[in-house]
Amino acid sequence: MGVTFPPEKRLFLSQVLDEVFDGLYGYAMVLSRDRTEAEDLVQETCVRAVQATESLRPDSNVKSWLFTILRNVWLNQLRQRRAAPKIVELDVDESTAETAVEPSKDPHALYVSKVEREQVREAIQQLSEEFREIIMLREYGELSYQEIASVLGCPAGTVMSRLGRARSKLRSLLSGSFRTPDGRAKGAAE
């Protein structure tokens, strides 16, 4: 899904930012594994995007552009530290992680949803960095294969094969946590 850039650049940028804000934040969380760092990453990304608005071409894909900026900001920070990323234990408690409020769901559904979300978060955090990154971009950033290829700077074929392996690993981590469409509890294929 490509997002094109109309003349009202700033207004349009703010609309796209609003749409992908949670996706950007999730991607930042997956990269940094730290809430404060993730917030700084998102803020820096948005500030840079606003600064560079005028340089965008009408056919620019703003969505993948924003993810690319965030990734570059993160890589620059890593280079500046001249060290591997600090592994921080994620705190997924209610006190530190905001939960989506869905008024349409009953309390039981909300509870199930919350438990599932926590399971998925934990499983994703157990993946390797390249698998975490590609799962977040595809499933939560909702970027196309081509857009992911643009963000990661690799061929679309590589994106597909990596995504396939990441999903396979995630399935094995989530075995028993999900059901097949016909309602059967499903274990991992591998």
Place this chain on the structure above:
Amino acid sequence: MSRCEERASDILLYLDNALTGQKLEDFRAHLAVCSDCRERLEEELALSSLLREARPLYLAPQALRARVAAAATEQASGFSPAADRSRKTRMQTLTRWWRDVTQPAFSWKLLAAMTLVVVLSLVFIPGAVERVRAMDYVKAATEIHRSYSHGLVCRKNPIPLSAADLPVCAERQSCLLADWRTPGELQG
């Protein structure tokens, strides 16, 4: 690589509704005869469903949204505290650099001394030049007087010389004795 492993990317594309035309027909035909791929597709569908239900996996804090909105508004209005701080820092650095560069070369005492030298030069040098020029005129007049007294003038050289200077003039200016005339001869 088995035929079904080759279909792995087709399963992903099928999930994304990205398979079209003949490729979609081929994939459906394969699913009809391959239980492994059907099972794999079911697992992928279940995973996609679970991942979708977990959306958004992370919710950005409202405070962060507010901070970003404020920063964007500041930038749009042309003022940013960060940019302002950066501008002040750049000015301070520039001022410090200018002071460091200029201080050793132009202390006030040295500047005053240099100014005095320049002023004195302007006052006295033109007078000296004038005196030199005046001396030249005096010398020229004296020589003219002498040449008339002695009766010889160089035809080629406009500066008249005395008879005592004649050998010197002949040597330095390649004058020939034949070139020397009395003032009467020149006027005639």
